[in-house]
Amino acid sequence: xxxxxxxxxxxxxxxxxxxxxxxxxxxxxxxxxxxxxxxxxxxxxxxxxxxxxxxxxxxxxxxxxxxxxxxxxxxxxxxxxxxxxxxxxxxxxxxxxxxxxxxxxxxxxxxxxxxxxxxxxxxxxxxxxxxxxxxxxxxxxxxxxxxxxxxxxxxxxxxxxxxxxxxxxxxxxxxxxxxxxxxxxxxxxxxxxxxxxx
Numbered sequence: 001x002x003x004x005x006x007x008x009x010x011x012x013x014x015x016x017x018x019x020x021x022x023x024x025x026x027x028x029x030x031x032x033x034x035x036x037x038x039x040x041x042x043x044x045x046x047x048x049x050x051x052x053x054x055x056x057x058x059x060x061x062x063x064x065x066x067x068x069x070x071x072x073x074x075x076x077x078x079x080x081x082x083x084x085x086x087x088x089x090x091x092x093x094x095x096x097x098x099x100x101x102x103x104x105x106x107x108x109x110x111x112x113x114x115x116x117x118x119x120x121x122x123x124x125x126x127x128x129x130x131x132x133x134x135x136x137x138x139x140x141x142x143x144x145x146x147x148x149x150x151x152x153x154x155x156x157x158x159x160x161x162x163x164x165x166x167x168x169x170x171x172x173x174x175x176x177x178x179x180x181x182x183x184x185x186x187x188x189x190x191x192x193x194x195x196x197x198x
Contacts, residue, residue, distance in 0.1 A: 006064055006077070006146065009155050015062075021149070023048060024060040024082035037150045050084040053112050061088045068134065076142040087112070093124060094131070 007015045014037070016029035021039035026048060049056045065079040086108040089096035096105040110120040143155065 006080075006143075006155075009157060009159060010150070011154070011156075014150060014154050018080060018149070019062045019082075022062060022080045022082060024062045025058070027059070037154070039149050048082065050087050051081045052083060052087040052090070053108075055084040055087075057084060060084055063088050063091060068139070070134070073137050073139045074142050075139040077145045079145070093127065 006018075010018075013029050016025075016027075017037060017039060019025050020028055021042060023042050023046060026042075026044075047056050048058060048060055050060060060082040061084070063081050063083045064077055065081055067076045067078045068074070069076065083091070086105060089099075089101060089105045090109050090112070093102065093105060093109075096102050106120055106124070109115070109123065110117065113119070113123075115123070146155070
């Protein structure tokens with residue numbers, strides 16, 4: 001599943017719910033239908049912080065943690081973790097390099113791991129070699145870990161065939177409309193929320 005992530009397979013409201021549930025934001029998604037998912041409720045006292053460097057921010061990125069069974073060619077999702085932008089790019093160094101951020105991210109990797117330039121370069125060479133080797137073979141995707149939190153019906157592999165579909169799907173549009181109506185009514189009532197909606 002190179003260059004594709006879980007975010008490309010789920011509606012924006014589902015991804016936002018995952019971000020909230022796994023500690024990447026305190027913002028409860030505008031269209032969070034709790035009965036449709038069995039997501040863990042985050043501890044409100046736990047700070048929003050990067051699991052790698054400890055940076056505390058209001059909103060973090062959510063990183064998919066994968067386990068690879070190279071013998072059976074299985075790529076297995078095992079966790080979703082909140083990361084700051086620099087730590088997230090450290091896991092996606094090829095992407096960071098494409099964005100012109102390679103040197104910045106290299107320095108970040110060295111700083112977090114207390115490595116010198118030689119150790120950092122060695123790590124990146126090993127990571128790229130592993131990526132090249134795995135890229136030669138098709139891997140089966142195992143999302144069973146994710147299915148404990150959201151139903152299979154919310155994961156849309158068919159969206160990969162039509163990439164524009166997922167960015168403007170009907171569910172996302174309805175959620176944005178619902179949020180707009182809630183804000184409209186709140187503004188008309190002097191800031192009080194008078195319409196709670198479904």
